Amino acid sequence: MQFGIESGKPLETASDALIVPVEAGDIAGIPAALGGMLPETLAASIAEVIADARFTGKAGNTLVVPMLGAVPVKRLALTGLGPADELTAGKIERAYGAAARAARDAGARRLTAIAPPAPLDPRAANPIEAAVIGMSLGLYAFTTHFGAGQPSEERSRVESVAFVGPGSDTAQDIIARGVTIAQAVNFARDLVNEPASTLTPERMAEHARDVAAEANLEVEVLGPDELARLGAGAITAVGQGSANPPRMIRLRYTPDGADAEPERIVGLVGKCITFDTGGYSIKPADAMMEMKGDMAGGAAVLAAMSALSSLDCAYPVEATICAAENMISGKAFRPGDILTAMNGVTIEVLNTDAEGRLVMADGLVDTARRGATELIDLATLTGAIIVALGEGTTGLFSDDDRLANALLTAAEEAGERMWRMPLVEELNEKIRGDVGDVKNIGGRPGGAVTAALFLQRFTEGRPWAHFDIAGSSSYPAANALGPKGASGEGVRTLLAYLCGA
Ligand code: BES
Numbered sequence: 001m002q003f004g005i006e007s008g009k010p011l012e013t014a015s016d017a018l019i020v021p022v023e024a025g026d027i028a029g030i031p032a033a034l035g036g037m038l039p040e041t042l043a044a045s046i047a048e049v050i051a052d053a054r055f056t057g058k059a060g061n062t063l064v065v066p067m068l069g070a071v072p073v074k075r076l077a078l079t080g081l082g083p084a085d086e087l088t089a090g091k092i093e094r095a096y097g098a099a100a101r102a103a104r105d106a107g108a109r110r111l112t113a114i115a116p117p118a119p120l121d122p123r124a125a126n127p128i129e130a131a132v133i134g135m136s137l138g139l140y141a142f143t144t145h146f147g148a149g150q151p152s153e154e155r156s157r158v159e160s161v162a163f164v165g166p167g168s169d170t171a172q173d174i175i176a177r178g179v180t181i182a183q184a185v186n187f188a189r190d191l192v193n194e195p196a197s198t199l200t201p202e203r204m205a206e207h208a209r210d211v212a213a214e215a216n217l218e219v220e221v222l223g224p225d226e227l228a229r230l231g232a233g234a235i236t237a238v239g240q241g242s243a244n245p246p247r248m249i250r251l252r253y254t255p256d257g258a259d260a261e262p263e264r265i266v267g268l269v270g271k272c273i274t275f276d277t278g279g280y281s282i283k284p285a286d287a288m289m290e291m292k293g294d295m296a297g298g299a300a301v302l303a304a305m306s307a308l309s310s311l312d313c314a315y316p317v318e319a320t321i322c323a324a325e326n327m328i329s330g331k332a333f334r335p336g337d338i339l340t341a342m343n344g345v346t347i348e349v350l351n352t353d354a355e356g357r358l359v360m361a362d363g364l365v366d367t368a369r370r371g372a373t374e375l376i377d378l379a380t381l382t383g384a385i386i387v388a389l390g391e392g393t394t395g396l397f398s399d400d401d402r403l404a405n406a407l408l409t410a411a412e413e414a415g416e417r418m419w420r421m422p423l424v425e426e427l428n429e430k431i432r433g434d435v436g437d438v439k440n441i442g443g444r445p446g447g448a449v450t451a452a453l454f455l456q457r458f459t460e461g462r463p464w465a466h467f468d469i470a471g472s473s474s475y476p477a478a479n480a481l482g483p484k485g486a487s488g489e490g491v492r493t494l495l496a497y498l499c500g501a
């Protein structure tokens with residue numbers, strides 16, 4: 001999809017649909033927003049349609065109005081911004097996302113748009129950038145596997161969006177920035193939506209190699225032999241039951257003109273279980289249904305890495321994607337097995353379905369030992385975080401207030417919902433090993449907390465933050481920013497934290 005700028009008047013510029021932002025209660029302002037070019041009878045009919053539909057410019061509401069051939073614009077896609085004094089970048093995103101989706105569903109392929117007004121918050125992202133992100137995310141569709149059975153009219157796609165008005169070089173740069181951010185999120189969504197039969201650990205490594213070549217990163221992929229030599233016994237065990245062997249994927253971003261010995265190196269670690277059957281502690285069918293998405297942490301890390309050089313990230317970043325498939329076979333690991341992680345800590349496996357924390361253990365140690373001065377990990381780690389926070393919120397655990405607060409701010413700027421959870425020290429008791437150092441489960445109460453406390457054993461004393469994205473990595477239903485399925489959660493918070501994007 002192409003984004004651009006066309007100089008001209010909104011109603012005189014041909015398009016399948018013109019997106020018109022409307023502030024709450026400002027119905028009377030619509031003709032002026034359209035450049036005062038509306039033929040009088042048409043203006044009266046539009047006013048009637050708007051009144052009939054009770055469209056008031058409330059945030060989240062859209063209304064598609066056909067122009068019946070009276071102007072070169074086929075339809076208006078009116079979209080509510082809500083009250084002018086409450087306008088935020090997030091509201092602009094959702095308003096433009098919803099309008100673009102409504103226009104697409106009405107059959108529009110070439111869109112034009114009136115640029116949004118600026119939000120009052122001076123720190124807010126540029127409104128054009130927010131509109132671009134909202135439309136790119138909202139129009140996302142996972143079409144890779146559509147086949148002969150899909151009627152072509154249901155494959156409608158938007159080809160282009162042009163902001164109508166005076167263009168400028170800075171506007172072009174702002175559009176490009178929005179496109180970069182949205183493409184990263186949509187890339188993560190594509191990876192998460194891809195079935196496990198095609199997105200194996202090695203296929204993930206291939207994606208990482210492609211990203212590295214395009215985005216100026218170094219990449220190194222470790223297979224079972226290298227992992228055994230490293231002493232990474234935890235990811236090895238999780239991956240050993242699958243015909244698709246595990247991969248630890250290392251990526252490194254170095255900013256232009258970086259110091260030879262930088263003071264700060266950010267470490268990112270992603271859980272990438274390409275499918276989670278639960279292993280011998282097998283999941284019931286309903287719980288297994290969505291487990292192709294158990295690699296969303298790894299996908300978010302790879303997607304964020306893909307955008308760092310375009311967004312001129314100033315810090316070196318050391319990333320690790322812990323890719324394995326948790327399957328059942330004669331070679332699979334079992335409850336009762338005792339593993340030794342890369343740092344020498346022994347782990348008593350009491351439940352093979354608590355596999356995420358195992359692969360992450362080795363990934364955290366490896367990232368710290370490669371020089372990361374702080375660690376941020378993303379993992380679809382626990383069902384318990386969904387019970388605690390519901391589906392749309394990421395649980396943040398951290399042992400460093402500076403890092404935690406910076407990440408909460410980044411999440412807010414990025415429009416991702418995140419809530420800090422406590423690392424309740426006393427709960428360490430629940431994961432104390434009987435015959436090894438630490439157990440991989442701590443019981444039902446506080447399940448997301450004990451999982452985080454487990455990870456903390458492998459952070460090598462670095463300031464650390466953990467995103468439990470089990471609830472937020474997918475949308476349960478379509479919304480203004482995308483269809484049901486992968487959300488790409490975490491990518492934007494990471495980019496906001498690393499590049500101020
Ligand atoms: N991948 C799951 C967590 C999950 C659940 C992600 C629902 C997305 C949606 C994880 O590997 C898991 O199975 N966790 C167990 C841990 C338990 C055995 C201690 C869980 O949450 O039930």
Ligand code: MN
Pocket residue numbers: 276278352353354355356
């Ligand atoms: Mn599991």
Ligand code: ZN
Pocket residue numbers: 273276294353355356380381
């Ligand atoms: Zn899992």
